[in-house]
């Protein structure tokens with residue numbers, strides 16, 4: 001082993017079996033013999049040998065010479081090969097003369113480089129066996145780079161040239177990290193070198209320099225390889241650590257891995273939903289809509305029948321109506337009645353931020369549908385795909401989706417068997433191109449159900465739960481004006497839940513009323529602590545309303561009175577119209593005003609003018625609205641006549657004050673009527689208030705019992 005210390009990495013070690021041959025093949029002459037050159041010129045080229053004391057211990061164990069130092073080997077050689085070292089003046093040849101010793105090593109350290117000598121050809125020829133024996137035991141043959149010998153300037157230049165040529169060549173062709181690998185196998189290089197020297201006819205005198213250059217190149221490459229290996233090892237280590245961290249992170253946080261699973265849904269498959277089990281039977285309270293859709297069902301059942309007669313059915317049907325009125329249900333029922341596939345798509349699904357995704361989904365949908373005709377395509381929330389708003393700069397590509405929809409609708413003939421049903425809450429928002437003939441040209445209105453429809457819907461959903469025979473769906477229907485089918489379904493469901501929570505076996509009117517109030521006014525505020533004084537005021541106030549309603553001919557029948565706080569109210573009286581009211585008479589409007597006044601009148605009569613409360617403000621709001629409409633809209637004021645006054649702000653001051661005066665008179669008269677009734681029925685009023693204080697809530701029947709002076713059974 002041998003360490004080089006200057007230009008190359010000190011730790012570079014060179015296993016040299018190859019190099020030995022290259023340097024010192026038997027035919028090469030002693031490399032130490034050369035022309036002399038000035039000391040300065042070669043000094044900078046010197047790769048310094050280590051001091052003799054640091055010389056590596058050579059493995060000559062088998063020869064019993066394991067601890068032998070180089071100096072001692074010298075002596076050994078002397079004894080083995082007598083006369084070989086004779087005449088060698090160790091001291092200072094090169095200092096006194098330009099004719100130096102045989103090698104630079106010898107010059108510098110003052111003794112012979114035994115190995116170079118051993119390898120010199122004449123010696124080798126003479127004592128080949130002995131040398132072979134020694135050499136075979138040397139696992140590492142030290143490299144004594146022979147540039148230390150005396151070189152001519154010319155040879156040095158050539159050597160440098162050849163080295164730089166080789167390096168440049170490598171650098172050009174290969175990336176730096178590859179050099180180490182490419183230069184690793186020197187065996188072939190040795191052959192090439194020998195061949196090269198032969199073919200190029202390099203004179204023997206120069207061959208040495210040539211080889212030295214090669215050796216330097218080789219060593220540099222070795223250093224490079226070492227460096228590359230080190231950095232590769234470092235990189236591998238860093239990568240490995242990063243990998244470990246990554247795996248740890250994934251194990252710790254599985255969400256990371258899930259995140260990558262989200263799909264764009266570019267080619268989401270379209271599956272039809274068979275709606276065999278949904279028929280028109282399931283849709284209640286929308287008879288007109290069902291009738292209109294009946295012919296579509298006939299067409300889907302037998303498209304040929306229509307083609308033969310030349311009849312032309314619309315391609316698209318638009319179901320228009322408020323949310324929850326059963327539009328989706330109707331569309332499903334159409335498919336179910338005709339027993340054809342039903343394709344459901346929601347407009348918002350097409351509203352994608354990626355260009356063209358919406359359009360491609362539309363294409364997929366129609367391709368599937370056409371392949372399975374006859375069938376129904378249902379597009380819910382059509383306004384979100386076909387609305388005018390999408391022309392805004394905020395949705396620059398949404399136009400593509402609507403255009404695709406239009407193209408698809410134009411792309412098949414009316415009698416091909418595909419019916420597109422769209423649903424929307426805002427028909428006004430739809431793009432005009434969508435509603436022109438040939439597209440969604442048939443419009444079916446699905447309104448909120450009337451009292452009859454509500455009763456039907458309630459019965460339908462009540463039949464799915466256990467309910468008491470005393471339950472009258474019509475009463476609930478009357479009290480749920482404006483409820484949609486979905487809301488009624490929810491009402492029944494909430495009542496069933498309430499009954500379950502209260503541990504009842506079946507749903508009674510109480511639960512149904514409870515859930516109705518909850519939907520209408522928000523949940524009860526049972527936790528609210530109301531002191532007795534306020535409770536009493538509320539009880540008299542609500543009873544006042546109830547008494548007026550009960551004793552006024554044209555007032556709506558009472559449904560319920562309660563002093564249970566709910567939402568923002570402390571109590572309320574609910575009245576039920578016998579039927580949905582399409583028109584109201586003057587007497588009915590006045591009666592409504594009187595009922596509204598009943599609360600404040602009761603407070604005044606019972607507690608005195610000084611103790612009236614703010615609780616009547618919404619009552620006055622109601623009464624004032626009715627009075628105002630009677631005067632300005634319904635032509636019910638004698639003084640102002642049958643004229644409407646829409647924009648009261650633009651009216652003359654006289655007219656304005658006349659209107660105000662009329663309204664005030666109506667309200668005052670109403671107040672007086674209410675006062676009269678409550679004074680007349682003071683006893684009933686008191687009874688009812690006390691009953692409310694006891695029972696909190698009274699239904700129509702109970703109110704009647706109290707007002708008839710009978711005793712309420714304890715509940």
Ligand SMILES: Nc1ncnc2c1ncn2[C@@H]1O[C@H](COP(=O)(O)OP(=O)(O)OP(=O)(O)O)[C@@H](O)[C@H]1O
Pocket residue numbers: 282283284285286321322323324325326327328329330380423424425457484485486487489
């Ligand atoms: N007329 C009805 N008869 C029976 N059930 C109804 C009726 N209307 C609504 N429902 C119930 O309410 C649910 C919701 O109704 P549906 O989804 O059909 O309303 P929609 O008009 O399509 O509402 P949206 O406009 O919000 O899409 C239905 O699944 C059904 O259970």
Ligand SMILES: [Zn+2]
Pocket residue numbers: 541545599600615616619
């Ligand atoms: Zn009131």
